[in-house]
Amino acid sequence: MKVAPFRIEKYYERYEFTTGYMLSSSDCESRTIRELLSFEPDASDRLLELRCGYTEPPGSLELREAIAAIYDTIHADEVVVTSCAEEAIFLLYHVLLGPGDQAVVETPCYESALQLARSTGAEVREWRRSYEGRWTHDLGSLGRLVQPGTRVLYVNQPHNPTGTLMDRATYDAVVELAQDRGVTLFCDEVYRELEHDPNDRLPAACDRDERAVSLGSVSKSYGLPGLRTGWIATHDDKLRRAVIDLKHYTTICASAPSEQLSALALRHRGELLARNSAIVRRNLGLLDGFFSRHAEAFEWVRPVASPIGFPRVHGLGDVDRLCERLAEAGVLLLPGSVYDEPGHVRFGFGRANLPEALAVLEGALPPC
Ligand SMILES: Cc1ncc(COP(=O)(O)O)c(C=O)c1O
Incomplete structure (x- = not known):
């Protein structure tokens, strides 16, 4: 079997665990095992007894x-x-x-x-x-x-x-x-x-x-x-x-x-979804503000589901290079080239620390 390199995963392998803020993640804020075990009274014992x-x-x-x-x-x-x-x-x-x-x-x-x-x-x-x-x-x-x-x-x-x-x-x-x-x-x-x-x-x-x-x-x-x-x-x-x-x-x-x-x-x-939906709704509101402040650089079809969106980027030069520079500055976006859409970037808004991530992005964006 021959398979082409998985560009998304290769990109994340390189940057995800060394960049301070993940602003392109495709998943929602995760939970600790302790939080999961708190859902049912006998859950901890059952896990400890599991063969x-x-x-x-x-x-x-x-x-x-x-x-x-x-x-x-x-x-x-x-x-x-x-x-x-x-x-x-x-x-x-x-x-x-x-x-x-x-x-x-x-x-x-x-x-x-x-x-x-x-x-x-x-x-x-x-x-x-x-x-x-x-x-x-x-x-x-x-x-x-x-x-x-x-x-x-x-x-x-x-x-x-x-x-x-x-x-x-x-x-x-x-x-x-x-x-x-x-x-x-x-x-x-x-x-x-x-x-x-x-x-x-x-x-x-x-x-x-x-x-x-x-x-x-x-x-x-x-x-x-x-x-x-x-x-x-x-x-x-x-x-x-x-x-x-x-x-x-x-x-x-x-x-x-x-x-x-x-x-x-x-x-x-239901409990997992309620918390994740609340994070997504709050973050989407913050992104609306960000995109209106930077309307000359980003425009998107506003997402209606999931914690991800894919804006088009204008006037910030080569998007791969832009994402590399932003990663060096501490915030990770995913360049659209990994989807054969080089004029776009992927934002992820399922994480609780999006306000801090957005502040780092705003500080690091080059002039348009
Ligand atoms: C659309 C889509 N399908 C499947 C997967 C794979 O998910 P998993 O983590 O369960 O392998 C992903 C992960 O990013 C995804 O975005």
Whole structure:
């Protein structure tokens, strides 16, 4: 298998743990294990008594039940737990795709969604959205991209890096197109439940269609990336079986303590989401102020979900160089070149220390 370097992760590997303020993170403020354990009176004892043995390949029943509760029609047996969403992307593509197949991927996107599809040897077509088009979706072009050999259609809603969300009519049309053409809809929903207005929430793909796959994670909306827990949920029994069979070659099963802590966290996901949504709402207000003070340098399609957004940058020179200089000054933005959008930067506004991070950015910005 050959796979292109993961530019987002390489960038963060270089800067994330040495730069004072992270202002581009894609996740929400995390929690301590102590905070998680405080959710239930016997949680500490249960964790201390847990044996560090292997767990079931599809994931512990306790965790699969907590995950199934997120959906309307999914039973615990219809969930496969993975060691983070990244593993699930790898497994699903390698189960469904090979040389001679085609995949359509909504871009710009989290890079593994594109590169791991390519790593299977399949032909990958991009359903590309643009800032000029206000990141809207062109259903006509999707209809042309999906061909008889297309096996998978990957979409990511809510969307990394723009923080935008399809409207319901567009989403319904995408689901129907996948159904009509016999394509597996692979919907990356790692930002689901962090819509800024809960009325905008889209139904999970696995609840809409028998063959569709919903991808989830505790990393983003719930703010627990250190647990490395992800999953897929689908009614498609054959597909789940094939994913587990391939997982025997990657991780066999997830980490036992992470499974237990993830189940505990998801049973209390309402509390996690309430705090994370409050942080996101406050920070978005502060960013509105920042962008109006620097309107000549930044403009964006204001995010409606997730803790991330993707403004266009004007008059500050080369954006890669700008981000390097800002990192040296102590604040980390993510250059859009890692998404093949070199005129943009990614902001993340899910962290509690955004006011301090923004102050450092404001002090370090070159004149426009
Ligand atoms: C859209 C999207 N999907 C999947 C992932 C992977 O998440 P995880 O931390 O569970 O591997 C990310 C992480 O940034 C993401 O942004």
